[in-house]
Amino acid sequence: MKFIETPSLEYINSLLDSVEFGDQAISGKLEAYSCKMTADDKRLFRSLEAQHADGTLSRSGSADHGTSPSSPFGDLGDHQTRKKLVHLIATLNASYPDYDFSCAKAESFTWKTGAEYMHMVKNSIMTTLAEADTSLGSSVNLCEQLWQQIESEISPAECDIFSYIPDMDCDPLSDGKM
Secondary structure, three states: OEEEOOHHHHHHHHHHOOEEEOOEEEOOOOOEEEOOOOHHHHHHHHHHHHHHHOOOOOHHHOOOOOOOOEEOOEEOOOHHHHHHHHHHHHHHHHHOOOOOOOOOOHHHEEEEOHHHHHHHHHHHHHHHHHHHHHHHOOOOOHHHHHHHHHHHHHOHHHOOEEEEOOOOOOOOOOOOOO
16 A cells, blocks of 8 residues: 555645633544555465465464365455455555554455445544534534545545454454554
């Protein structure tokens, strides 16, 4: 994954930098990354391919037993499915550069149904930011600007959406690893 500088996202990020309203604060950022594999991503992919070849790439670390293990995003016997897993892990590594998610397993991710999930996320964002808009003043309209930028950059209705649910033994952000 490679970070892509996007001026329109930089403006939104400046608005999201420590917005305070009432007893709440928002500190967030939106970033864009390419899906072109970096050298580290390619190493991770080769490692995943090696695990698949020797039968260790399966759910809960059990042996393959002649069948292709499945995952939340498909059959891990499929090259493209394993590539998608690498993209998800690389996204976590790029988003949290101080941590290493290389040992994240396929079952650490859950697939969310696109339109329904995005509607829920949009409502959550709009509800939270509506109060921030009031404190920032109506000229900013952070809610609308934020969602317009998300729509223009990634078209969420057309995306596969995954949620990361860490294995506490492997997750670098868990209490035992920090």
